[in-house]
Structure formats: C-alpha cells, structure tokens
Amino acid sequence: MTGAGNNTYLLIGERGSSPSAGLIDAGVGDARHLAELAAALDAQHARLDAVVVTHGHPDHAAGAPAIAASHPHASFIKRPWPDEDARYAVAWHTLADGDVVTAGDVPLVALHTPGHSPDHMAFWHEPSRTIFTGDLVVQGSSVMIHWSRGGDLGQYLASLQRLLDLDPRRLLPAHGPAIDDPKAVLSGYLAHRRERERQIVQALRAGHSSVQAIAESIYDGLAPALLPAAQENVRAHLEKLKTDGLAANVDDRWTLLGSAFS
C-alpha cells in the first residue's frame, strides 16, 4: 500500500564544521535509502542527531534499527504507540502534542493528528508555513483508515481540519509529491468524506445493512481486488456514525438511529 514508495526528509543545519542533521521518518531500512542518507550527510560533513517518526506503521518506523546501527548519535523520537513501537529495537524518546523538536537546527512543532493511526504526529514549521504531514494526505489519492488497526475516521477528519486551520503554504507528505495548494487539497478531502458519509447513510436507509452490501451499493462496478479496501473504508465511516450516536450495529447488521437524518 505504499504506492511508489515513501519519502523521508533530511534537514541539515548551517552552523559549524559538523552541522546537526535531523531526519523525518525512518523508512524501512532499504540499503539504497541508507546509502543515500549517508552520502547526503557526508556531503555536508553533518551528523545525524535526530530521527523524528510521524507514526508507527512499518514504512515509516521499521528502518529505525538499521539507521541506529550506523548513526550512533541519533535519538529516535515519536509519540508512543507501545504495541507497535516495541517491534523496532531502538530506545524511543517520547513526544507530546505541542512539543518542539529540533531537526537540523530547525524547530518543528509536533501536532498530534490521530485518525490514520493513534500515534500520528505532523510537524509544523511556522516560519515557512510548511507541515510535514506523514500519512494524512497523498496528492491525487485517498488515505486508508483501518478501523481494525487503530484508525478512527472522526479523529482523522478533525486532524485534517487542524491542518487547514493553520493556513499552511506547503505540505510535505510521506507518500507522493509536495502539495503547494494545501487549502484546496485539505478541503477536497473533507468534502469527499462528507459525500461518502451521505452515500452510506442513503445505503442504510435503502435497507443495506452489512458492510459488504453497503460497499457494493456505493462502489458499483468496482474491481474485485479493490473491494477489501472499499469495505475497510465503509467500516470506518460506519464506526464514525456509531461514535456520533447516529448508527448502531449488532455484529455486521447496521442500522441508522432515531431521527437524526430525517
């Protein structure tokens, strides 16, 4: 599910003969990534001091032990997600909402932005109005919310709104290209999810009650290979409606509640 792979961002300070460097996200420990990282640091005679991880999914965190092995000065920093973090054998330093982390002499404000995962952090560089957005947005695509693996659509939408409220100029995601029109992309995501919720409410009203039946009614003609992802998405929406007090379920039989949508 990582598409064309994932981005990590290396920030190198300007001070001194051996400037400090910070890396945002650890990647997976791919040999080519490690070699490129070493080359970029060598070119500036820089020392890797910090690896700041947006969240505990493997494509962002699994490379931490390999980086630790070749960069002994580096601290590994993320918001805790104990079950996931324990899979990667480094001493994690913890990060809370609003903390300022320094990466390559650049101060970044940590923004707890859960929803895609419970531990997700975005990093805000106020002077340039840039946000390192991890897995919150992918240009030209949508982001998976796996309810069964700690995803929460309601939290995710609140996180997108939080980014929008900062009025950023640029988003640097962990997948896909930089986003130079953040307002359009974030507003588009929010509108898309509102429309999807409306379709799911309609499907429930029409008598479709299982995740599969709702998914098939909405994603008409979808290739079978894509149906599991569509069902995961429907489930995330249903769980949001349930949290909002607008739907209920007994196992996989879902119904709308009361007159909320009348």
Ligand SMILES: [Zn+2]
């Ligand atoms: Zn992820």
